[in-house]
Amino acid sequence: MINAELIQRFEANYTSDPTNKAVENAIAKVGMQDASFNNQTLRNHPFVFSNETKKGEITNQKSSGRCWMFAALNTARVDSLTKLNVETFEFSQNYPFFWDKLERSNYFLNSIIETVAEPLEGRLVQHLLFDPISDGGQWDMFAGLLRKYGAVPKSVMPETHHSSNSGALNQFLTSKLREFAKTLRDAAAAGATAEELEAKKEDMLYFVYNTLVKALGMPPTAFTYEYRDRDKQYHRIENITPQAFFQQYVGWDLENIVSLINAPTQDKPYGRSYTVKYLGTVLEEKPINYINVPNDVLKAAAIASIKNNDPVWFGCDVGKISDRKSGIMDMDLYQYDLTLGQPTQLDKAARLDYGDSLLTHAMVLVGVDLDNDGKAINWKVENSWGKDVGDNGIFSMSDAWFDQYTYQIAVDKKYIPQEWLKALEQPVIELEPWDPMGALANVQ
Template structure:
């Protein structure tokens, strides 16, 4: 039996003894399609838009020239970093590149290095990140070995045993444990520039390991035997990483000339010695993750963490976020910039962005008029609906202030200066409008001394609310 036009009445029968449930199912009918066709034929403006989009694409057709050219000039009243940008290429380690850019800035400043002559090795951190993620995966597989393969948690683990994602807290943990080295001591390789093939090999290997570990638990093997299995498995992961990246150096030589052409040499340093000697004064553990995630589900002035976020086993640094209002978060950022120091941050760079021009602006694309639609969701609703999540980490290198209020922000990206022969931003730097910052910046790494005492105490002692592993804030989905 059909209801008028488009609605089909469907009866769902419950078990005997339970009340019968009736629900309506709307079917897309021929009449609906005719109404849609008639409506589009009347939409004359969209016929013009159709020609533009079919020939040029959506963004090129919707871009406002006044925003792309006139409004976003690369001039900032506070400008703390103009160093040459790094290039992560086809590797998803933006969090690592941005973190090392932050540390590089301190080394360049402290040693008076010439512009663009120094870089820290991203491959060094990535090597140990892959190893630590493999260890976390094995630990979790053993922990939930009694659950079936259809269990959501087990499915989550097996869907992506490891990958490139990360966050500021894991970066701090890695650097504190393994140190850093100059780029020349451990340069990029083909797999570090494009991690797709390496990730496929590691995921396949770890799934093999998961099968063996689950069988071992089911057969009643004791913890010591499981640990021995894991050590053998991790040895294989280490071997794969050495083949792909080369074996990481145990000691490095650091030779450089400063801006005054003076030669310096520091030989035979371990990665941790290098880190503590040249970056110890930064006191990286003092930088904490401050976030802005609005909405009733995430009350401000609370601390949050995430279940199963691939944390380093036995590490001293754990994933921990302090959620505050955006005005307060921006105040912390401005304080750090005014003190002459850049800021690591995470945002949704996929939104309202022109990567070639290097512009991040809410008014950049007029897609509402292009399609005759209306966008109504706010930041909290976009996050709740999966429309916007943190997707990329970069560094805030400056800000333009008018009457002491931010108008636009200088962003140091890690995508190089060109891609496919076309420029990437302003020599790799982007410009973000203040409205874009409000809507799409989610996390910043702030020196704890810039936080008031009550928030420092809350970060240190507050009981963290635990988000599930499928939460959009998880850096390792």
């Protein structure tokens, strides 16, 4: 046990090494990270890359967890730049944000109805209640929104206070959804029929819709878009629907875009496809699906996509061994072995198994620096935190950091070897709702 004798031994050991006091003073002044910062690492990130894709201007998600939306739309707009013949372009992130909140509410309430026979104190229901209206998401969830609702230019549905500052809106809707969950469970316990529960759910969804329109604005069903192209020529696109705009000015076949993950844990064999129970946003969409592959397969697909000028949506644990100010993500960034005695030592699989790491943020791979053998040195990353971080919003990620903290990419099937696509022909393995691969990208 901890007693006075043990504390005295600890104190004696600490004071016997004079460097401890110097480190203590440094940490007290600037904090653990700055005191441990390895300045040499800066030299390994010149922000020059041998292969780059097109990209638009840096975007800013501000105080919201919409990184997965920003990353997806920043990827999509590369095709729009060519089709519209413009220097830069930005999609409305508020538009899918509105529909995701409404669809997410429907998905949650439907899950509550499905689980009315489950105990309230059980892990499943408590998991559903924990964060029913998160800003975060994954690639397949956004693909479902694109299929159903399309996309619009930013000027058609611009930002509002609550799209850029979602905290208060989320807090209110979270409380209301939990209230609605109690109402539905109580009604079911009192003998309400399925039709009666569905009618109650529809009234609840109208309340959510009403709140969202007031907070985010009314989403358009059709619109007119005016712009000048790079040759200063004026254009007017009249009375087009969001779905038609997406098809005409992005044109992706969403069925061909596949999510690859790297989860090297014993419970998830490579070469199989996985889904996560009770994870989704558009209720009628097919469940999320991703193929677990080794890191080298993940990287080869990303490199092939970049070489073909197709940027890559990816999800990672951005807060680990990274520096927001310099925009560097590198395993050698902090020398905790020198300041604190030892670094963290779990490997990627153990970090997942023991809850030390998971997907937290989505960004876009828009370049890679390859050596003479075609191996990646550093990756060029387009973030959505504005221009005041990194190199005007661009981050540099070492290949070793990619190995350890990148968990997911979304790429066209043509960049994936057929041997790994065969996983889509096998039965999908269902993961529990609380599995780490069900984590949502939502870091601000």
